[in-house]
Structure formats: structure tokens, C-alpha cells
Amino acid sequence: MPRASALFTDRYELTMLAAALADGTATRDCVFEVFARRLPHGRRYGVLAGTGRLLEALPGFRFGDEELATLRAQGLTDERLLDWLADFRFSGDIDGYAEGDLYFPGSPVLTVRASFAEGVLLETLALSILNHDSAIASAAARMVAAACERPCIEMGSRRTHEEAAVAAARAAHLVGFASSSNLEAGRRYGVPTTGTSAHAFTLLHDDERSAFRAQVNALGVGTTLLVDTYDVEQGIRTAVEVAGPDLGGIRLDSGDLPTLATRARQLLDELGATSTRVIVTSDLDEYAISGLMAAPVDGYGVGTSLVTGSGAPTAGMVYKLVERDGVQVAKRSEGKNSVGGRKHAVRRHDAAGTATAEVVSSEPVQPQDGDRDLLMPLVRNGRLCTDVSPAEALRQAREHHDRVKAALPAEGWALSRGEPALETLPA
Template structure:
């Protein structure tokens, strides 16, 4: 796996600098104190969902696994750290041999989560685990936010396909990750070729207004596109007058015209008028694609419109108002010595201000009601109750430093559809509300 698979420039040698300065200074101090080799457990969770959201979506896990594999301090990275005097020579020597050798468990990608859900658990020595905090959080916070927005949009769209079109509305590397997360959340295709290349996501695209404006008239533009791409292409019909453009499009392509795209105006009204006009012209199978700053609310408002597909950009790649999930990476248990056999002791932050956490290595399970629908997210320490033993959510992702949980993206996408279907119906409501499942904490046993 090379760095191109992460959406990184090919000349970036590793993911090791996708971290914060203080991760390395903590490592140096711990090495000097003799505590860096203590067995430790870190967990990723969020204390709350974004305001009004009913559930979260785990996305980016596959990219996390790639990032962990590529977390290496090569000569160039070590040279940079030495030149900037970020850490001392003893720490640089330790980093030169860095390879994550621990274990990672987590919710499988595509699964839903709730406040307190331990979506990822990283176990190993303190030194090797603490370095992964920033890169793990940056991936999960971004991708899960996009996937949650995509899921809401897919729910609002029903059976109508969604096209991801947000590359020009975000950073070029974030755009690739956003396409992947959108696909996990239910989008069918992307316009971003880099995402298609790296993640095998189906790509689509036709033309912009510039192509129409390039030609002397709309007819010439449509003719050029049909001559090149065939009658099954999608013609953009709102550059000038929509009704005239639709008439011209059918004259040029015939009733076999694949689709028309509407990118402005009152989409509900225009879609109805265009559908009527297409039918009257004999183009009954020609589809209507709408774009123009759509979000889940706009998509839901078009449910009764004769629309066949939606193209979404800005609102998707910005998480539809919530560009992060506010996930955190916290130490929840650690050994009292560097002895690998030393038992784990639960630890937790106890400060005021709503940032407390619960110590101990945690399991997670989802309790179902009599109809097989999820009713409670149960998070606990110690022994798993017998009635929840076969409902546990976490799976093994990395064992002894080796990735064991990598999956095809289509498997992840299908999992999300099933996970969302297993929630109460109110999960798909777009009105603001509390998480659709309460989180119940069960404590007991030790941190080991």
C-alpha cells in the first residue's frame, strides 16, 4: 500500500508527520521517565452527536489502517525533526525503529454510532499508541462527518441515486476522502477522478455551462456533445431559457436522450415543467438530474418532484453544517509498570466543563427490541452480559501490528445500509432531535 492510496501526493514518504508536535514531546518525556513502554489502552469516542443529529456513521476506518501501516519515520522525516530540534537524539533513535506492534479494535466501517460509543480502541505501549492520535482523529472526524451527511441525504433521496460533486468546494486531498466517505454513506457515483482511481468508485460527468457558452449557440453545443458522447448523454439545459433548451435537446438527440440537468431556479417547479415538456416531445424515458447547492432538506423537499437523480457538492463535503464529529482519543487504561504482564488500571480525566470520560477498556453491544430493532447502545467494562454476548459491535482490525480488518468498499457501503435499516424509523427524520438510541453504561471488573 503506498501513500497514493490515502489521497496523498506520491512524494510524501510516510504519514508520520500527520501528527502534532506535542505527541513527540510527550514521547520524549515518557522515554526519559521510563513510562513509554507501559501497556496502554486508548479509545476514540464522541461525547455528543452534532446538534440535531440522530446517529453517527463510522467512516474512514480503511484509511486509518492505511495510515497506521505507513506511519514510518524515514531519513527525511528524522532529518526534519533533528533540524527543528523537536526531540532529542535518544528519541530520534527510538523513532527510527518505530513500527506499530499493538492491536486495534473498532466498530466496523459503515456501522452507526452514538455518544460514548468506543468506535476505535488502540492497544500497545504508550509510546507507540500516543503517536497515532492526530492522524486517527483527523481521518475519522472528517470522514465520519461526510458519511453522516451522505447517509441523511441518501435517506431523503430514497431510491433515487446521488452523485458526489464536491471536489471544487474543498481541499483537493480532502475531496478524495470525501468521495470515499460519501460512497460509504450511500452515494452512487462521484465526479472526482482521483477518488475513482484510488478507491474504484464509479465516476460520472458530462458538461458545464462553459461548454455551452463556448459555442455560437445552444444547438451547436448540444450537437457537439451528442456527436461525441452519444444520445445517452446528459445535456445541461439552464444556460439560457430552459424550455427552449429542452426542445432543442430533444430535436438534437431525439427521444433517446439520456438525461437533462437543471442547475438553477425553483427546482420543484422547473422539474415538473421539464418532465411535462419531455413527455409531450416523446422523450418519456429521458431522466432529470438536479443540482444547485442541495442538502438533505432540499432533497427531501423534492421527493414529490419528477426527479431521477441528485448531484450534491458543497453541503456534502462540509458535512451539511457539521464538518467534524468532535471525536476524541483518550487514554482509558494503563499498566503500572513496563512489565508486559502488569495488569491494567483504569484511568480517566475528571476535570469539570463537560470533558470527563469513563476509564477502563470498553466493549460495546446493541440491545434489540422484540421486533429486532435496535433500542439501546450498551457500553461497558469487565464481563459482557450473557444476553449481549452475540451483539458485540467491535471487530479486530489490527493484530500484533498487522492489518487484519481491511475490507472492500462495497462491503462497507452495504453494511451501512443494513445498520441504518436496523434503527428505529425516527432515525431518518430530518427534524432536530436527540440520538435515536440512548447510551447505557455498564461498569464492572478491571481495566484489563
Template sequence: MTELGRSTALLTDHYELTMLAAALADGTGDRPCVFETFARRLPNGRRYGVVGGTARVLDAIAAFRFGDDELRELADRKVVDKDTLDWLAGYRFTGDVDGYPEGELYFPGSPVLTVRGTFAEAVVLETLVLSILNHDSAIVSAAARMVSAANSRPIIEMGSRRTHEEAAVASARAAYLGGFATSSNLEAARRHGIPTTGTSAHAFTLLHDSERDAFAAQVAAQGRDTTLLVDTYDITKGIDTAIEVAGPELGAIRIDSGDVGVLARQAREQLDKLGANHTRIVVSGDLDEYAIAALRAEPVDAYGVGTSLVTGSGAPTAGMVYKLVEVAGRPVAKRSSHKESKGGRKLAIRRHKPTGTALEEVIYPAAGPEPEAAEHDRQLAMPLMRGGSVVEGLPSLEQARKRVRGGLVSLPWEGLKLSAGEPAITTVHVG
């Protein structure tokens, strides 16, 4: 069993097993192959992407099995023949995986993940790899844009009720990777050690006979450092009542509706007049990176983001593909119009100015020759699995989170703009 709560084996698509069966039958399934995962382009308007989900992919590959229930399902549906079922019963990935570490920036054509193994053992991983990388990379990329827009103010992830229950956990992890401060998802805390926080909803206020009773109950249970939701009825009266109940030591108020910029300004003035100078203001309610950027000049101390985060803020998939690029050492490439690929296993370096600003990403054949090294070049891929086992000592979630911060700092200033534009740096293919 995996963190998905069930076997990952049937995350394989039907067409992958169709190819597998045919390849096993004609003997080509044992040919050594290389598959690469990359994005042909960034989502419209985006200037960079952030790799997310790598650790989850590696865990899922290591746990990828076809148990009795899955094999019975395939047999009952007559998806594959008995020989293929027998092969699947003994499936273990024994190949190698290399790729960009989690939290690394990527651009069009970046070889984000490379899987090396026989055709048979690698082809069945396509849906598994893409479902995780496409989702998590989309979420962490959106999160990074929001964090940049927030300009050091903390953001709380609170989108669990706006997506699938498993996607909610993955989204919370990806948001934290991208720089969010906390999440409201307790399962994400259990699985990934993410700090959590939360406040009450309007239902808690409506439950009580008065707003005062609701606030008093919350303060009694949570202490004065709690966050009170003040806009269930009249926000001005709500703030007055909150300070009367909790005193000027109240931790924070939350505003969840209306023109939050104007309301935050008015709330700050009111709180200061009441002596609650250190009471923070948290705003939420359909925020995205553009709304957050528009609030920079307002006295907002923290943001709560839900729907736009878990939907990738308009780009719910990273658009990555998993393509066969090498067979038995021979480069192979797709030539379909608008879906061309470049054959052969590839590596990449990122070039920087002496100041640390990224200049370009150079992608070159792994078979060499390697481009002449410049002083501030940095190799991007690293070993992730060897012989089917996850490499020890891979970066932790906290280290990956730090990598995101460093990557954003390395972008040219125009690369952080929220307006539509070309990728922040160019990718150059050599060889």
C-alpha cells in the first residue's frame, strides 16, 4: 500500500498494457530504453515552472506492484493475455531514474525526469509519472507565483474542500514546497510534516446565539492568540466585539468577503484605535497571485488561498509528456507536426552571471560531448533511483523548499512578472 491508500498498479492506462503485451509477445519488451519527461511549453503567460512531486514519484515507482486484486481485474476484463498477467505478477522496476531535484525551476524542453530500463518495465510507468508530476508541478508553480506576489507575507493553504481528497494532500505538500507558510490539511501534516493552522468558519458563529458568544467560546478554547472571523454579520461591529472579548492581545482577525483591500485598511484603523496594534489581519476569499499583488499596499499580514491554488491558478496541469527517446543506444524521435521530440538521452546545465542571475539552460546529448564549462554553470539532473531503489540522501522537503527560493532569486527581474511573457531564460539545444 502507498500514500494513495491503495495499490498504484492500476494507475497504468489500458493502452500502456496493450503496448506491453505486444512487446512481450514479439520480444522487443526487453530492449533497453530511455524515456524522458519534459514540457514542450509553459502554460500561457508563465515565465517559469517549478518541479514538484519528484519524491512522490520515486516512492510510487518503488511501490509499484500488481497484486492479486489488480491481476484478477485485468483478467476479468480481458485487458491482457495470460503471459502478460504472469509477467505483471512479478513486476518490479529495476532500472535507473535521473532528474531535476524537486523544487528546481524548469523551462520548455527541460529533461525533468529520465527513466532508463527495459521497454516493458518503463512503459507501464507513464501514467503514474505524469499524473504526479503534472499535478504537483502545476500546484507548486502557482504557489511560487503567489509567494512572490505576497512579498514575504505568509500564505495559508486552505484549498482541501475544493479538490479531490488525495489531491488535497498533494496540493498542500506542493504549496508548502512553493513557499506557503502553513496548511489547513491535517493529513498533509501527518504524511509530510507540514505545519498546520486554522480558524473557525461562519458556521461556528451562526451556531451560537450571538457573535459575542461565539468569540468567547473560541477564545476560551484556543486562547487570545487565536484568529477570529469578523465578517459574518457587520465587520465593524465584529471587530469591536472581537476586541471586547479577547482584548487588544487578540492574535488576528480574518476577513473572508467583500473588497478585502478596503476592508483591511478600515480594519487596521479600527484595531489601532482600539489599542490592538499588534492584532494581525488575515484575508481570504478567492485570492490568486493577481489579487495578492493588488493587496501589497494594504495592511494585510497574511493571506489564505484555496481554490486558485489547488487548480494551479488557471493552469491545472504542467503539460509534461513522457516520451521514448532512445532504444538500445539508438536515438529515436517523434516527428508529428507540433509534437516533435528530440531523440537521445539528454542532460542540462544552467548558466549564470557571476551575480547568480540565470542566463540560459543548455540541453545536450548525454553521449557527449559536454558543452565547454563556464565558471558559473550548474548541472541540473541528479541520480534519483539506481537498480530500482531510491538513492539515499536525496534532498528533503525543507531543502527542496529552499531550492525554490534560491531559484526564484536567480531569475532575471522580468522573470518574476505576473504579466504574460516569454520564458525567463531560454533553453538552447546543442549537439
């Protein structure tokens, strides 16, 4: 991952820090928490993603000579502040939900314990990563559920910022997407990559047959041919004539997909290409995927809707001070209130292992059979608690997500609007 510049933050973090250094409050022991007050309208659950990227970024979050010079140029010339920033190394503790876990309104997905000075500096870094990645993962999880075990391919790189594209591919793979078109996601995180051709490749050639022959010669008969540049049925016939009945797949990228997929399957079977897969793309989201459930589709390629959170581009998480020198503090603003005190959190399950409630309290939670503690140590005294590669961290998060989503009650998987699948309860 590229070095995490400390300038990827908001100026008010530094103005608060300057004032706190001046009046002596910067060293007060503080607890900050990250949580979402609510889920996007009608969503039943959220998926926490980005924790691994945050932990990757933390060691590089430094103010070197270049950053300090930039601050001076922008009018931040307080020498006390600049001297403090030059020596800054995060030395506090961080706890959080395991990446890939589900979250609900009020779930304390990240807890930072440090001096005010150190803790306040992490606000923008934490929120920018967690809000983006959790929004993508939450949308992607709904798509995976709608696909009913048919593979989904992430292919949204051309619809977002280049770094957001890598993060989106990672978040999608975390919740079950089979692969991504993004090569950098493959390099950094070991996400399987895939891709064949676009309409431009067909248009490059004098005719469709020449394009298909060139692709098959280069990639083998297991490739997937894009058959809707001109006429879909003729494209399918030409594809099978060129590649033979062992053609790996065809891709449909436009038109009435349920009708086209049904006719494509019939035609492929008539031509003897009974094992050739039908892959569909074209502005899919979870609702479109669900609408294709009865169609003979073997896989889905999802782009724009995925990388924009399918209507919810941010998870709406906030970073709030909840404790100062052991005293609980809370925001009382109407509609934006918070609950004071460092939280304890467990997920309650019934005898069958189905999750029944999210229990969050400023006091220790009296354990019951089936409870699962949700907060785990991530950083202690500024040092990461685990030392695994980014690819291994993603693999572990993917496995954890598989386990916890299996415990979600059946109504939690509904795409229709409703209340959160689990109620957040006090102890």
C-alpha cells in the first residue's frame, strides 16, 4: 500500500490539536469510538470492511519534513504544534470488531484509546477508510446473497478513483466476490483477477469471426467471448463455430438480459455447447441480480453500482469522543447524540446459533450462553497485534465474514426495505 500521508486529513484536526497543546488538555487520556447511528434506509445489516487497510496505513501516518513544510505554506506556523507533529508516532491502543463482521446501529466497530492529541489525529484517516470500504462491502454482500452462489466479478475500476477501485475490489472479495478485473488488487491483496475483451476488440477486426478467432488463439477455448457487439444470436453461433462446443463462456452486456440469457442458453445447448457458461454484465445491482434468479445465468459482472455502494456510497460512520480521563462524555445534539463511555459489545445467539441481538453497553455485559465478544485487540502501545501480509489479512477477513453471515436470521437477507436484522440493546 502507498505510504499513508498524514496530510490526508482535515485541517480542523490540527487546529484542535494546536489549541489543546496550548492549554494543556492535549495529554488527557481519551477514548474515541467509531459507530454508525443508523444503517442506510431499509438495509438490514452492514459489513465492516477497511480495518486491515487502516492498520496498514497507521505505521506510515507521519509528519516528515515535506508534510511540515506544506503545513507552513498553508499558514499553520505554530511552532509548538509543528514540533509535536514532527515527533508524532501513535502510541495508543485500538480495539475493534474483526474485519468482515456485521454491524448494526450503535455497534462500536473501532475504539481508540490514547491521549487527545494522538486520538484526534486519527479521525479522518479512520473514517475515510472505514466509511468507503464498509459501504462497498455492505452493498457487495447483498449482491452475493442475491446471486445465490453464482459467482460475482467486480469490474468497476473505470467508474471510480484509481485508489478507490483497489479498495472496492478488496472489499468486494472480502464478502464473497469471486474475482476482480483490477490488477493492482491482485498484486496488493491476492484478489483473483480475470478479464477477456471489450467491444473495442471486436470492432478492431474486420468481422466478428476474426475477433473471436484471435481471442481463442491467444487465450484458448476456455475464454469468454463477448457476443452482443452486433447480433446476439449470430454472435453465439459464430463463437461456437470458432471455439467449438468446449467454449468456456459467452458474455451479454446489453439488452433485456433475462430474455437474452434464456435464448442464449437454448441456442448454446442446440449447438452442443452445453457446458458453455452465460455471463451477464450491464449496470447490474442486487435487484437486477435478484431479477435474474430464474434465468440460466452462470455469473455476474458488477461495476458502477458496486463501487458507488449501490445507492449508499458511505456507511455514515462517525468518530466520537466518549471518555476523558475516565469520565464518560457524550454529545447531546438532537439527531446526532452519542452514548458516553467505552463500550463493551457482544452478539447474542439462540441455542441454534442464530444471532438474536447486538448488546452494547458502557458497563461490562453479563455473559450468557451463546454470546460472542465482538471487540478484539488490534493495536497495543502503538504496535499492531498481528503481523500478517495484506493478502493473509484479507483471507482471514473473508473467512470470518463467511462464519458470521451464516448466523444472520433469515429475514436479514431480504432485499426489501425493513428494520435492522438485529436490535441493538443495552446490557
